[in-house]
Amino acid sequence: MSAGRNTEARNRHDTAARARYLEAMIESHHQIDPEAWARLAQRFHAAIPHSLAIGLTLVDAGPPSVHMRLPYRDVFLGDIDAGLWHTGIAAVAADATCGLAVFLTLSARSAIATLDLRMDHLRPAVAGSALDVVADCHHVTQRMAFVTAVLHQDDPTRPVARATATFARTGRLAPT
Amino acid sequence: MSVRGSTLASALAAGDDEAMIAAVPYARYLGLIVRTDAPGRRAYVMPYRDAHIGNASLPALHGGTLAALLELAMQFEALIDTPAPRLPDPVDFTIDYWRSAGPAECIASARLIRAGRHVAQVQAQCWQDNPDRPIAFARATFVLREASAAT
Numbered sequence: 001m002s003a004g005r006n007t008e009a010r011n012r013h014d015t016a017a018r019a020r021y022l023e024a025m026i027e028s029h030h031q032i033d034p035e036a037w038a039r040l041a042q043r044f045h046a047a048i049p050h051s052l053a054i055g056l057t058l059v060d061a062g063p064p065s066v067h068m069r070l071p072y073r074d075v076f077l078g079d080i081d082a083g084l085w086h087t088g089i090a091a092v093a094a095d096a097t098c099g100l101a102v103f104l105t106l107s108a109r110s111a112i113a114t115l116d117l118r119m120d121h122l123r124p125a126v127a128g129s130a131l132d133v134v135a136d137c138h139h140v141t142q143r144m145a146f147v148t149a150v151l152h153q154d155d156p157t158r159p160v161a162r163a164t165a166t167f168a169r170t171g172r173l174a175p176t
Numbered sequence: 177m178s179v180r181g182s183t184l185a186s187a188l189a190a191g192d193d194e195a196m197i198a199a200v201p202y203a204r205y206l207g208l209i210v211r212t213d214a215p216g217r218r219a220y221v222m223p224y225r226d227a228h229i230g231n232a233s234l235p236a237l238h239g240g241t242l243a244a245l246l247e248l249a250m251q252f253e254a255l256i257d258t259p260a261p262r263l264p265d266p267v268d269f270t271i272d273y274w275r276s277a278g279p280a281e282c283i284a285s286a287r288l289i290r291a292g293r294h295v296a297q298v299q300a301q302c303w304q305d306n307p308d309r310p311i312a313f314a315r316a317t318f319v320l321r322e323a324s325a326a327t
Contacts, residue, residue: 078200078202079263087266089202118269121267
């Protein structure tokens, strides 16, 4: 089979996929410049009281990825003797970062809710250093969004934890 | 063993839940308290605070705070059942969100499913006004520390 016929067959059978692709193109991320994404991300982030209360800050945001940083505080300790962060606050940071990655990847058009979140704790997070979270919304469907995140301190090649979360698209937001 | 470590150990030995919570800064930060409605049945309560809100328009508690509450409840329950001078470390943790949590205190109960020599497997749920309408379910696996130092 020639390359041309192959393409034609693919096009014919993937009409639905092409329609979805076109819809995605219309809502394309590329139509929004990086500063606009940063403003949108900051606005979403600043509307979450708990994220602000713990001091979570936005480092970088460009769909499908978001990078947030949680500066160290003594109140985040789980083990005073060993000087280790509590893992619960890592889940808070992961949930917030994954949520923002999903929100931006859906072009800020969907209301979202966390359905589930899994944390794998690879090594302890040590006191004194910030916790960085980089989330990546790798797949979306009409109803769902899938996201993973890596948590690290200073060295991205030595993650302290990995997070996996699924979000439901709970409604359509008015254009911003 | 350091002074702080023995604080946790002595709180356990004395069965002093308040001192046990006080030995963990992040549990204190969330305002966690323990209520005992029957011997050996603890409810871990996260009092309501405006700073715990995640969605201001609903309003709803931040999902992360529910995860933290459930993780702490499981961790303390595992610690009480397998006493050690330090909290057990979670290896992995999973939470399913069943409904959103309103602006009110949230109550968690945890159950140690199995404790072997090296790991403990725990489950927990949390609710607000009605235990029959749970808000979230969590499970976790913890690495158990050496018990010898605690005894």
